[in-house]
Amino acid sequence: MSLTLTKTDKDFVYSKVTLMDFKPVSMERVLVSFLARLRNNGNTSTVIRREGVELTIPGLVEEYLNNPELFEGFQEHKEVVLSWFETHLVDIVNRGKKNAALASPRPLHGYVYRFRNAKYSKVYGIDRQLYELLSSAGREGQLALSSLRAFFFPEEDPMTGAATHQSSLVDVETETLQYLKDQVKRDTASRDRELNFKPLCHVAPKLLAEDISRLLAYRNHVPRSVMVEYLVTLLGFHLGLYLLRMIHVVPRMVEARGDLSPCGHGERCHCHPSMLVDVAGLPKTSMARLAQRSMQDHIDQIPVFVRANFAARKLEDYAAQLRKTRGLTLESLSDVLRLSHEQFTADREGYFQNRLGRLLDDQPEDDLPPEQHRLLQLANTNMDKYLELIVFERSDYHRKFVHQAIDSFFFKNSASALIAQPSGIGAPRRFVLGGRILEVLLQIMLLKPGGQAGFHTAPLRFTELLDELRERYGIFIDRLPEDLGDASVSDHAALRGNIDAMKVRLRELGFYRDLSDASATQFVTPRYTVAKTGHSKGAA
Incomplete structure (x- = not known):
């Protein structure tokens, strides 16, 4: 009994540890909810929509079809428009089932939070956690928040919120979603911000903020929808890293009865996570077993x-x-x-x-x-x-x-995955390096401070890339983390194969150039050029 x-x-849930409940979530829905906080300086919104506007896909489609002066030619192709909405513009729960319903429009523009269906878009405080992490990051955090506002609300001044009439919208999907804001009678900030939150880790929020600012340096080089996918991937990745930090540092603090500083104030973080990734992503190999051991260390905690x-x-x-x-x-x-x-x-x-x-x-x-x-x-x-x-x-x-x-944060078994788990009850998880998360991290690490966009691209030696992944994010490829002990002869062979797999992945993504077998001539090169001065270029 x-x-x-x-x-x-x-x-x-304990706000001195995190502001979020631990539940499975869609990171795209978290971003939609976060956009309200982004616009309202950390608060959510109370939205009153215009009478007759329904939070259903057919209801939204009707809005567009009733405005031929804005969307010429849509009226004659209602079924095509409906299909376009379902596949490109909205997030649907229970897709393909009888109880399918609209969660929200996709976060291609900041105002989509006004059409978020809260019943189907629960985010369990994760949007609040994300905003407060950035707010706690000092100058770097404010720069990241300002850059995000400029990207998601391009027709508003990112600092004041005033209209600038200088929209940078270029694709029809975003322009269509941007129109949604005209269907709202009132949007007022709800005073629910957690003003006293202080993250246990001082390094993680600054790293998150810097990565956002770096990634947005490419906003004029990649399609808007791709940049949104990059941001969704990056935000989930950093929330996952933060959670890994917490599951290790909180027990240590409790054991020390408050006499342990959770995080250093210098460059090295005392709660830095470590993850040995299986780059090839092939199950039942020696490298896969090592990546399982690395994952198991976190699971056991x-x-x-x-x-x-x-x-x-x-x-x-x-x-x-x-x-x-x-x-x-x-x-x-x-x-x-x-x-x-x-x-x-x-x-x-x-x-x-x-x-x-x-x-x-x-x-x-x-x-x-x-x-x-x-x-x-x-x-x-x-x-x-x-x-x-x-x-x-x-x-x-x-x-x-x-x-x-x-x-959820590490997008298990997806293109953005940092975790893979074969099907079957009790199948072991292991760390991997999905194509999208690898692409996002490469874009970030190939930027250096300076230039008109705040950063400029520069090549990186392959060995430097491995060091940067390890030191910056705790992602191990060429060596074992300390908590896995000393490497055996078979472990060294598996790690050499992991390095070779990394080179293959970089070639496939178009980031790798090797002039010879000498490590000094093996470079990771930018796909896009963000110049120090003058005009930046597209794909290299």
């Missing part, structure tokens, strides 16, 4: 993170009582975790004795199932006993959703 847990017992996050969250509940009774203000996660020090023992034990007593009101300790009874016998404090019961009841639930959140 399970214990009856209250909402307070179950509370898991998830239950540890779930317990640590519960511990931190329940200490926050205790901190809330101390704010009322003692006027004690605890700003950071480290401050809250210091409540586990000896000086608070008596008061803390009394608080958790009451929580434990309420939990066991309907089921005395002696009547608990053997596993829970044994956990209580092994626990030394009332807080530990309370935590053990909560974790026993809720760990599997949260562990599953943390798994799925990581899969």
Whole structure:
């Protein structure tokens, strides 16, 4: 018989760790929701649409067909227009089924959030997490937010929001979606921003912001729809990296009882993740098994993170009582975790004795199932006993959703994948390097500061690329991460094959040039040229 847990017992999301719930999501839907926050300085929107505008695909199509002066020739081809909407302009849930429904237009223009169907576009606070990460990144974050506003709202000044009448829209899809803004009577900001969020990692937000600014340096070189796909991929990738950082650093902070700084303020981040990727993407090879081991190290940490996050969250509940009774203000996660020090023992034990007593009101300790009874016998404090019961009841639930959140952010089994998992129950996950994420990271790393766009492209030696992937993102290709131990002879052979596979992938994508077998003459070259001065060029 399970214990009856209250909402307070179950509370898991903790804003001093993250603002997001851990659930599987579509990153394109996250971007649509994020656009409202982008326009409203971190707040969402309350939108009142014009009467008669339906949040269905046929309803949106009717809007266009009723405006022949704007969209000439559409009226004679209603079925074609409907098919065009379904395949190019909108995101559909349950596509191909009887219960298919509109989630939102695709995020080709900033105003599409006004036609987001919240019922089918749940994002679980991930849009808020993304905005606050960028906001916390100082000057780099403000530059990234300004660049995103200029890209998604090209007819508005990115700083003031005033109309500039200088739209850079060039494709019919974006122009069509841009028209949607005229179907809204009122769009007001909802004051729901999390102003006190401070990320545990100081390096990750700056890296996210810099990557966004770098990627947008190509906005005049690639089609708008491609740039949106790049951004969706990049945002998911960085959210995944941030989650990996959290599942490792939060348990360490809890164990240190607040006496551990989670992240260095210099160039090297103390919670830097490491991922050994299988570049060839072939299952059942030596390299695939090594990539599985690397992935498993993170998977094994998830239950540890779930317990640590519960511990931190329940200490926050205790901190809330101390704010009322003692006027004690605890700003950071480290401050809250210091409540586990000896000086608070008596008061803390009394608080958790009451929580434990309420939990066991309907089921005395002696009547608990053997596993829970044994956990209580092994626990030394009332807080530990309370935590053990909560974790026993809720760990599997949260562990599953943390798994799925990581899969979502890393686009499992897709063109943007950093994770692959064969079909079948219990099949092992492994780190891979999908074509789209590789292309996005290459575009970013082939830029250097300086030039009219803020950056300019420059070739990179192949060996430098491997170093940059490892140091910047924790992506290992040519060597084992430290946590996998020393490489055996067979491991070295697998890693050499991984390097060769990387060269093949770079050639396929059009980024690789080797003049000889000498490493000094093997270069990764830009596909597009963003010049220091003068005019930039298209594909090289």
